[in-house]
Structures are given as structure tokens and as C-alpha cells.
Amino acid sequence: MHVFTTAAALQSFVEASRRAGRRLGLVPTMGALHDGHLQLVQAAAADCDDVVASIFVNPTQFNNPEDLRLYPRLPEQDTALLAGAGCTALFMPGVEEMYPQPTVLHFDFGPLERVMEGAHRPGHFNGVATVVSKLFHMARPHRAYFGQKDFQQVAIVRQLIADLSFDLELVVAPTIREADGLAMSSRNRRLSPEARAVAPLLHQVLEQAASQVRQGLAPTQVQAGALAALAQERQFTPEYFEVADAQTLQPLAHYEAGRSVVLCVAAHLGGVRLIDNIVV
Amino acid sequence: MHVFTTAAALQSFVEASRRAGRRLGLVPTMGALHDGHLQLVQAAAADCDDVVASIFVNPTQFNNPEDLRLYPRLPEQDTALLAGAGCTALFMPGVEEMYPQPTVLHFDFGPLERVMEGAHRPGHFNGVATVVSKLFHMARPHRAYFGQKDFQQVAIVRQLIADLSFDLELVVAPTIREADGLAMSSRNRRLSPEARAVAPLLHQVLEQAASQVRQGLAPTQVQAGALAALAQERQFTPEYFEVADAQTLQPLAHYEAGRSVVLCVAAHLGGVRLIDNIVV
Helix, strand or coil: CEEECCHHHHHHHHHHHHHCCCCEEEEEECCCCCHHHHHHHHHHHHHCCEEEEEECCCHHHCCCHHHHHHCCCCHHHHHHHHHHHCCCEEECCCHHHHCCCCCCCEEECHHHHCCHHHHHCCCHHHHHHHHHHHHHHHHCCCEEEEECCCHHHHHHHHHHHHHCCCCCEEEEECCCECCCCCECCHHHHHCCHHHHHHCCHHHHHHHHHHHHHHCCCCHHHHHHHHHHHHHCCCCEEEEEEEEEECCCCCECCCCCCCCCEEEEEEEEECCEEEEEEEEC | CEEECCHHHHHHHHHHHHHCCCCEEEEEECCCCCHHHHHHHHHHHHHCCEEEEEECCCHHHCCCHHHHHHCCCCHHHHHHHHHHHCCCEEECCCHHHHCCCCCCCEEECHHHHCCHHHHHCCCHHHHHHHHHHHHHHHHCCCEEEEECCCHHHHHHHHHHHHHCCCCCEEEEECCCECCCCCECCHHHHHCCHHHHHHCCHHHHHHHHHHHHHHCCCCHHHHHHHHHHHHHCCCCEEEEEEEEEECCCCCECCCCCCCCCEEEEEEEEECCEEEEEEEEC
16 A cells, blocks of 8 residues: 655556556545444445545644544554555645645535534535545545545535536445444544443434434424433533435425435534434 | 537546646637637647637626626637647537536635625626636646736636645736737627727726836825726726735735736726736
8 A cells, every 4th residue: 555645646646547547436534544434445445446545634624623633643553454445545644735825715505504514613614625625636536435424524525526527426335333323433532431331322312313204203393302312311412403404404394205304413422522314 | 629518528538638648738718719818729739738728608707697698609710710729629518518507615715806806796706716627627637728817817716726736737828919909808809999999098007007116106196097097088987996916916005025016907998898907
């Protein structure tokens, strides 16, 4: 596995690979890899001739400096995991390499970013769209792999690709969970044993809400029930629970035939912010 | 010369060209070509193995529907001119091809677009940045050629390339002028003989202002003098005349050593909006 720290080195690898007619997959990550990431790499390795994984803790998508400071960083362990999963090139740039000068342009995704993560993390999706655009330009993938756990991020990236006519295919892989249902996340490492013990409640609440949606319970009742269930466990501080249209991400007043519903939740647990979702 | 009307056809041409190790130049235009455009194509042909020119009257960068409706369209004549200038592939898509679905994302370039064209044409640079991003992704050029006549557009495209790490080089070519000094523009075709006769005043005013800047006359005085000179010719309705920093495009209160000054003007002349600029 090649390891590149400069865009120029990555770009010459990618250019040579494309010239040789090879198909390229990109798996953008912020490191501290778990099985969710590795399954993205494995999926890319199954589809593509070369797999580029990037590890970059992107400062511009963090609205909370403490969250950025505490974000886990495990480059040696990550490198070994990626090599084992079929990654052919690892791109691990520093902040200076990705942002040699201050960024002036801002992305606005309208209603798509006025809800949920976008509403609670000002500037988050501008940072995501900026770094994803950069990574697309540096790695020039035929396919880019993202996990469904970051549901709204996937919607934003899908819109970015469509609106700017990026010539690549977005592949979305299902959320990978621990045996007890907790969605895998790099932030899970920061949970204390007490917090980790109650963390699966997030997924249980989503499952219960999904079954209520299937039974036709009104969105506001589903939402209220889910927030009440989370409030039962006093270690949790819920941030939002939304019953939304899975395409537009806008909160639903009532269900419409033929349209998927997504349930999304964010909550703080012992100083760690967790998100999860389920599509009904 | 190939003529493509779909992004897919252009992309396979470009992919084959790049795979063969050929260098690609892109000249994005809105058609109704004049010598300014053709010199961009000739410059690209001198530098690159393949030259893609695009002709697309981009609706999203027109804030004025009448301006869009009246924008000159001369596809047959343009095609012949491009073939003669060394263009190897012409991309002439329809609106449906460029915008198969409504665009959701908006670009905001901050102070760079709060002045001059950006201030007077709301949404203009969002449309420019969107269509330029699309064309870059469809044509994948090593180099992209723009004319200095659209000075603020060049600044926006330079920022777009830097901020999203587009892997290409921006080439800016000097404004090409008629013998009497009028900057070449597709919109000049719409000038009546009476308007055309006085049109060179725009450039004369810029030249006079430039000489005042060189003499150290204060920016506000240069501006006032230029607007007064334009008002002498009653066919002109000046929109703005700015003495600005050539990098940031912000209006200058006073000159700073070592920084270039740009003088930019926009004026209506017999129902046609003209712009011009000069760097001091």
C-alpha cells in the first residue's frame, strides 16, 4: 500500500492508474477506523482496481473546537487496518496541504442543511462539501464510498455531485453495528464504560419508532415517544429526533404513500455526541 | 473538429485523450464568438494537444431575462470559426443536458462577489461558478482559458479553483479591443450605429483614469472624474466605476505600495450593458 501525504503525489498515482485503464474507488475517512470503514474499503476493493482511502480530520467541518481536539487519531493502527482490507493507496495529508490558503467560498444547500446536523452544527456541511470536493479532485475516483450512518451527509454529497456534475458514482453502504445494536462510530472510543452500557438505547429507540411509523402513528407522536424514551436514561441529553422525508430530509407532518421515511437522532452521552438513523 | 451535445460523449473523448497522454485545454464561451474568444482558442491550441471549446448560454448566470433572450446566438458561424482557430472538440449542450434537475446548492464568494458585477447582478456568480464547475468536470482540462475582460469573473474562477482544489491551471488572456479601443464583446453586436460610435468612450475614460491613478490622484477623485466624463455622453447610463484592489476587488480608500489597482466600469448604452477594465 502506498502512503501519500501530498496532493501532488496522490495525483500522479491516480493519473497513472487511470491512464492504465484501472477503475478507482475512494473511501474518505477521518481515521480512527472501525469495521464500518473497513467494510467500505472492502466494497471498494471488490468493485475497483485501485482503492484510495483518505484519513483527514477536517477542521472546517467541526463547529465545536473541543470535539475537534478530542477526535481520536490512530494513524499507525489505521494504516495496518487499511492495508489488510485491500486499500492500495492511503492519502494522509496535513491541514496545510488541504488548506494552503484560507477558503473564501461557502456552500449553501438550502433546506437540505437547515435541519438536523446542519441546524445544530453551523458550518458543518460547508466544511464537508469543501473537503469532499477537494478529495474528489485529488483522487479522481470512478466511485466514492460513504456510510449511511451519516445520512444527511450522504444527501449533501449526493446533491453536490449532481449539482456540480462530478463525474463519479456515489456508493452508499449500510450502517455497521455492534452486536448490541450501537452504530459503529469513531466517537464510540470516547464513551466511558457506564455510557457505553446504555448507548444501544439510541438504536432501540429508533427501532421502536420505526415500528410505530409502520403502524401509521402520527410523526409528532412518534417523535414525542422517542424523545421521552431517551429521557428515561438520564445519561442521555437528546439533541433532536426527527421523522423526515428520506429524500428531502424535511420533517413530516403526515406520511405520503410511496415516499420513504427516515428517522434521525442525535444525543449527547457523557460528553460524546452520537448520531444514528433508520430508513422505514 | 468533433461536435458533442452530450456530457457523456464529451467525457469519452476527454477520457481517451487523457489516456493517450494528451494535454487538454478548455475554452468556455457563450458563443457569438469574436476575436477575443478566438485568441483564447489559439493560445490553447499552442499550449495543448486537444482544445475543447464550449458554447452554452448559461441561463443561471443571467439575472435579467431580457438580456438572456437577446443574447446573440450564431452556432453555425461559431462552429466554422472554432474549426479554423484550432479547436479539436466543440461542446454545445442544451439546457436540459447541463441542468437535468434543479440545482439546490448555492455558492457564496463573500466580499469578492459583494462588489461590481456581483452587487449589480444578483446570483450571477453563483451561476458562473456552477456552470464552470460542471464544465471543468465534463471536460477535465489541464488548462482553462478565460479573458481578462470579465475581470471579476476571473477572480471568482481563480478562487473556485483554489478553494475546491480543482486540478487544473487557469490561463488569463488580455482583453482584445477593436481598433478604436472598444473591448470586444458578444454584446457589441446589439449596439446601434449611434451607440457603437460613442462606445469607445468607455475605454478612453478608463485610460484617462489609469493615468490619474499613476499620478497619485485619490481614488474618490478618479472615480468622480470618470463618472462625470461618462455622463458627458448622454447615450451612456453608468452603473458603476470602481477603483479597486486588483486581488481583493474591494474599493480603495487610498493606494498601497506594491499592490495593483484595477479600474472597472459598467454602463448601459442604448439598451446594451457593457463592461470593461484596466489594471494599473
